[in-house]
Amino acid sequence: MIPKPTNSWIEIRDAIHANILNKTYAAGDKLPRDQDLAQMLGCARSTVQRAMQDLSDRGLVERRRKGGTRIPQDPVTRATLEIPIIRKEVEQKGAVHGYQLINAEMLETPRNIMAGFGLPAPITALRVQALHLADQQPYLLEDRWINIQTVPGVTQIDFARENANEWLLRHKPYDKCDMRFYAIKAGKAEADLLAANLGDALFVIDRTTWINQNPITTVKTIAAPGYQLKTGS
């Protein structure tokens, strides 16, 4: 009688992972079929499948029907970023969140916004500029364009009182989100609003969200000097 070890998919995953780390399975190698691995490890095939799903999600193995499971030649580092509501981010640092509306008006979308939205011609959209504070200090500058065709009710909202970041996330869920990260030099406007010096290097996040292929909003968030974005794992 074979002693039955506890076979959780995590143990199976770690066993396979260990064999990758110690080069038993090296880059380019093909692993045994799931069925054979299951027999070797004394578990069901679906347990191997569950373990492989995790390894595959992390980019540690590549799986193909008929092609089998292989160790990729060039490992890709995958990092998951969790970007909370700005108020929560501030509060998590133990600070008090504040919010100031700078400007809100209807405007024709300039070319770069049209491009982000994937529009062929300009439309009239709601532009909302606002400042987020942490303990009274400038924290994040938000320059947002909202598509009033996708979010018709938005024109009734008083963004002097309601935080646009939060209102949209709560009332307008999205099913697609593009993000990009880069650095800019602080111009006069950013320097004034963020209490930074002219020419300071600022961290920027551009984000565009969509629902059913329709653009909802595109926002450029410029962080005050010293801001760092970190991975959760």
Place this chain on the structure above:
Amino acid sequence: MIPKPTNSWIEIRDAIHANILNKTYAAGDKLPRDQDLAQMLGCARSTVQRAMQDLSDRGLVERRRKGGTRIPQDPVTRATLEIPIIRKEVEQKGAVHGYQLINAEMLETPRNIMAGFGLPAPITALRVQALHLADQQPYLLEDRWINIQTVPGVTQIDFARENANEWLLRHKPYDKCDMRFYAIKAGKAEADLLAANLGDALFVIDRTTWINQNPITTVKTIAAPGYQLKTGS
């Protein structure tokens, strides 16, 4: 809801997702038990489980034993970044990758590197500084510290010929990786090496990798002006 003819977990997931998007299930709401959902949708419980696993991974629902499945009050945006080998990144842009070693020497770790490695006292480590090129133009500046206790063989490598980024990823797999992203002003050294102007805003990625709790390497990569990091989804 009438039982559907084909029940893939993706359809089940999308059905539930649709109910979240159209507010049938709103923030704070509790969803039916998996078993009930399975009966309502005419599939097995494990199919609902698979769908929920995906929704949970994306942060669209929160699941707790006994507590049931709920829609989180404050949605968190999750983004997955895929960071390939630098050479591949350059080649994917259709450019030719180049590499130049700037400096490699054994040094005592300064305080900030000790902190990144979680070391109480300084150690002697290998510092490698190198420049990556795209079509002969400066692309990325790499300032790396390698723990020679974790990677003993590394002292034999000629990093004038071997690219440190690639050599480590190929020969020293890791099981933990911390990353942070921020912006800096180009000093004289960075400006010279990256063909940037003094004071330009530069995008920086700090990365530290570990194996079995032992630090392998910590690297600061400074990108040339104009660099943007984008999400895959």
Place this chain on the structure above:
DNA sequence: TAGTGGTCTAGACCACCGG
């Protein structure tokens, strides 16, 4: 076309945790 991973099912038991 045949081999391999992906999925679905039904049932059972376990682990966590709210009441």
Place this chain on the structure above:
DNA sequence: CGGTGGTCTAGACCACTAT
């Protein structure tokens, strides 16, 4: 304690794709 999600199993069929 009991209810709920998490997992494991065994078997079947499907979908993709390498050969």
